[in-house]
Amino acid sequence: xxxxxxxxxxxxxxxxxxxxxxxxxxxxxxxxxxxxxxxxxxxxxxxxxxxxxxxxxxxxxxxxxxxxxxxxxxxxxxxxxxxxxxxxxxxxxxxxxxxxxxxxxxxxxxxxxxxxxxxxxxxxxxxxxxxxxxxxxxxxxxxxxxxxxxxxxxxxxxxxxxxxxxxxxxxxxxxxxxxxxxxxxxxxxxxxxxxxxxxxxxxxxxxxxxxxxxxxxxxxxxxxxxxxxxxxxxxxxxxxxxxxxxxxxxxxxxxxxxxxxxxxxxxxxxxxxxxxxxxxxxxxxxxxxxxxxxxxxxxxxxxxxxxxxx
Numbered sequence: 001x002x003x004x005x006x007x008x009x010x011x012x013x014x015x016x017x018x019x020x021x022x023x024x025x026x027x028x029x030x031x032x033x034x035x036x037x038x039x040x041x042x043x044x045x046x047x048x049x050x051x052x053x054x055x056x057x058x059x060x061x062x063x064x065x066x067x068x069x070x071x072x073x074x075x076x077x078x079x080x081x082x083x084x085x086x087x088x089x090x091x092x093x094x095x096x097x098x099x100x101x102x103x104x105x106x107x108x109x110x111x112x113x114x115x116x117x118x119x120x121x122x123x124x125x126x127x128x129x130x131x132x133x134x135x136x137x138x139x140x141x142x143x144x145x146x147x148x149x150x151x152x153x154x155x156x157x158x159x160x161x162x163x164x165x166x167x168x169x170x171x172x173x174x175x176x177x178x179x180x181x182x183x184x185x186x187x188x189x190x191x192x193x194x195x196x197x198x199x200x201x202x203x204x205x206x207x208x209x210x211x212x213x214x215x216x217x218x219x220x221x222x223x224x225x226x227x228x229x230x231x232x233x234x235x236x237x238x239x240x241x242x243x244x245x246x247x248x249x250x251x252x253x254x255x256x257x258x259x260x261x262x263x264x265x266x267x268x269x270x271x272x273x274x275x276x277x278x279x280x281x282x283x284x285x286x287x288x289x290x291x292x293x294x295x296x297x298x299x300x301x302x303x304x305x306x307x308x309x310x
Contacts, residue, residue, distance in 0.1 A: 071115040078108025093205045094149040134164035151209045183221030190214035219265040226269045239269045
């Protein structure tokens, strides 16, 4: 007799409650919360893209003043909505006060980015210091992400700060701050910041956002060295270490995405090395057929293992 049946027999669960738990346990009933949130954010992104395309195509007909006023009003309306409905700040996770709150905050940040881009493109207010737009918006988004507990806005902040650092370091001395070195330093810094803040109980649920961005940057920076130098590259050892760390963290935290990062980037790096000196189409096709099948099997087995342990 399983736990649900025992609790039902002892009177701890009613029949409807027992059926509901059994449906969840068997997988007949499952949540689409994450998928729906992703679709809503994607919809908000399409709105911003549509606005950007409209501005780029019809700015000569609408006029600068009309476009800037409309974007400013849109940004102000989004932020006003969030300010008037925001809950008090907390270091822990804070639920959204309304169903639309997170998406309106995201739209406000995205509209601000469109407005900054439009102003600089047509008026060149900052000229060669245009990267300050990235720094200013990144700092503002970082504040909003923590104030209103929004991980998508946090991702926007980290992306803008990364862009500003890349532009600024290349301006200072491009030979000292190569793109690969920038990626390695930034990825390590972002991952370290995520662990440091989580260890001090400051929005610990933001740690995954820091790690997702930091790990992707690290993997691509390391892969660039693998692609360039081949088997002799010391980045092969770094890539293997990163793959092992990602898989270990996935097992420790029961997070499937870190396992995907490890095996996907490891597969890309290994495939680039194996196929570097192979030029026959049949051999390449056979390799991808066998290796991709093994990779898919491994992914499904690991997902099942995590579900069993969970």
